[in-house]
Amino acid sequence: MLNENTRLAGSSLCDVLVIGGGPAGSTIAALLAERGRNVVLLEKATHPRFHIGESLLPLNLPLFERLGVREEIERIGMIKYGVEFVSPWHGDPVTLNFANAWDKAFPYAYQVRRSDFDHILFKNAVAKGATALEGHKVTGVTFHAGAGATVTAVDEAAQTRQFQTQFVVDASGRDTFLANQFGIKQRDKKHNSAALFGHFSGATRLAGKAEGHISIFWFDHGWFWFIPLSDGATSVGAVCWPYYLKSRKTEPAQFLLDTIALCPALTERLKGAQLISPVTATGNYSYTANRASGRNYLLLGDAFAFIDPVFSSGVFLAMNSAFIGADTVETCLDQPRQAARALKTFDAVLRRGPKAFSWFIYRATTPTLRDLFLRPSNFFRLEAAILSLLAGDIFRSTPLKLRLFVFKAVYYFNNLINLKQSLTAWKKRKHAIRNPETVALTGPEI
Numbered sequence: 001m002l003n004e005n006t007r008l009a010g011s012s013l014c015d016v017l018v019i020g021g022g023p024a025g026s027t028i029a030a031l032l033a034e035r036g037r038n039v040v041l042l043e044k045a046t047h048p049r050f051h052i053g054e055s056l057l058p059l060n061l062p063l064f065e066r067l068g069v070r071e072e073i074e075r076i077g078m079i080k081y082g083v084e085f086v087s088p089w090h091g092d093p094v095t096l097n098f099a100n101a102w103d104k105a106f107p108y109a110y111q112v113r114r115s116d117f118d119h120i121l122f123k124n125a126v127a128k129g130a131t132a133l134e135g136h137k138v139t140g141v142t143f144h145a146g147a148g149a150t151v152t153a154v155d156e157a158a159q160t161r162q163f164q165t166q167f168v169v170d171a172s173g174r175d176t177f178l179a180n181q182f183g184i185k186q187r188d189k190k191h192n193s194a195a196l197f198g199h200f201s202g203a204t205r206l207a208g209k210a211e212g213h214i215s216i217f218w219f220d221h222g223w224f225w226f227i228p229l230s231d232g233a234t235s236v237g238a239v240c241w242p243y244y245l246k247s248r249k250t251e252p253a254q255f256l257l258d259t260i261a262l263c264p265a266l267t268e269r270l271k272g273a274q275l276i277s278p279v280t281a282t283g284n285y286s287y288t289a290n291r292a293s294g295r296n297y298l299l300l301g302d303a304f305a306f307i308d309p310v311f312s313s314g315v316f317l318a319m320n321s322a323f324i325g326a327d328t329v330e331t332c333l334d335q336p337r338q339a340a341r342a343l344k345t346f347d348a349v350l351r352r353g354p355k356a357f358s359w360f361i362y363r364a365t366t367p368t369l370r371d372l373f374l375r376p377s378n379f380f381r382l383e384a385a386i387l388s389l390l391a392g393d394i395f396r397s398t399p400l401k402l403r404l405f406v407f408k409a410v411y412y413f414n415n416l417i418n419l420k421q422s423l424t425a426w427k428k429r430k431h432a433i434r435n436p437e438t439v440a441l442t443g444p445e446i
């Protein structure tokens, strides 16, 4: 660790430089600063700023607790006890409640405005002692042959600043700063979709305790999210196959409204509701970097991998990677002989999350998986196991492996007995994902 004389106040030296003050970056900055590291956190925007990704998972809560922000998040959050699935090809909607998961200790999560949520995490990093600079966009990282790196950033006044650091953490989200610099970002060939979204006032919510449930509505070209927020607004987004978004001939806001009109059940919930925000879109969004670490750097959260948001896993995986990352950085700085092993473990753990969810993501729009979700059965505690996965309980020792294996076997068996339907769905999906072009409608990646 650097001593007091070399702290940032008078110079630009630090132990760890974190690129990006989203959930992953602010979390690792807080954890390392709390342990006495000299941490610089550079964020190109200024909080509070808009970000998509508003529905959190129950297993986020222990992370908030450990960061000391649980009460603050509780104040801005809408409690979500479960997930409602609505399908035009089935009967009544089905709700899965987190209280029925394997471990009953995590019965709910929150839905949040990301501008407020990310601001809380960023301020927490400052409170724990990180030097956090907003309006600082990292433009280059040079790794030195001996040790450490020089990070170059440009501030809002277009001034260039340089920072010498022992360790670099890339938490730049979908900007994937280091993965781009190294040319190691790989598009997920098995998945390709794009989203457009906005906020509405006056949407009809479910009643009572179910008011904060996230609802997933399937329709012909993909699926919608319906996320009630605590201030009365509701986030609605359409996640579609690229061919559908490319068919757009109107402004994004009109296109979102026209797309909603294709889903009668969602239209009903939005009767009389008003669109109260600009409509934004993001496209072509599943990827993984082919490594998550190197001798003196780590990639966290979306800077490493991004998966389809159908199971609301992004923020949890990002924050969880920061917790594992903090221990890994400590080992690299304090016990260089253990570094290679720690980095290897980090890499393996980071891959586990996207892998656990991806099997379900690739199949989420197939009739067979929809059937299984819409006719849940707790035979062999399969429903409990699926709920635990949906809660984010994938990094602990909860015994899900066998149940998830059986669930997958049931899925394949059902595919076999409905072979014609499954083959048609498989062909449709193959056709739908084949266009890799980005489908950006407005603005930058968010």
Ligand SMILES: Cc1cc2nc3c(=O)[nH]c(=O)nc-3n(C[C@H](O)[C@H](O)[C@H](O)COP(=O)(O)OP(=O)(O)OC[C@H]3O[C@@H](n4cnc5c(N)ncnc54)[C@H](O)[C@@H]3O)c2cc1C
Pocket: 019, 020, 021, 022, 023, 024, 025, 042, 043, 044, 045, 051, 052, 053, 054, 055, 056, 057, 136, 137, 138, 139, 171, 172, 173, 174, 175, 177, 195, 237, 282, 285, 300, 301, 302, 303, 309, 311, 312, 313, 314, 315, 316, 318, 446
């Ligand atoms: C359409 C859509 C819907 C989603 N829905 C959900 C959901 O419901 N639930 C969920 O959990 N997740 C959801 N996600 C995923 C979620 O948004 C991300 O997984 C999560 O934000 C990742 O956190 P992060 O800290 O890795 O990256 P980010 O939150 O993106 O933070 C990265 C930060 O780095 C900054 N930055 C970037 N480049 C630089 C640079 N060069 N210099 C300095 N700063 C930089 C950015 O400004 C940003 O603040 C969704 C994503 C999309 C696209």
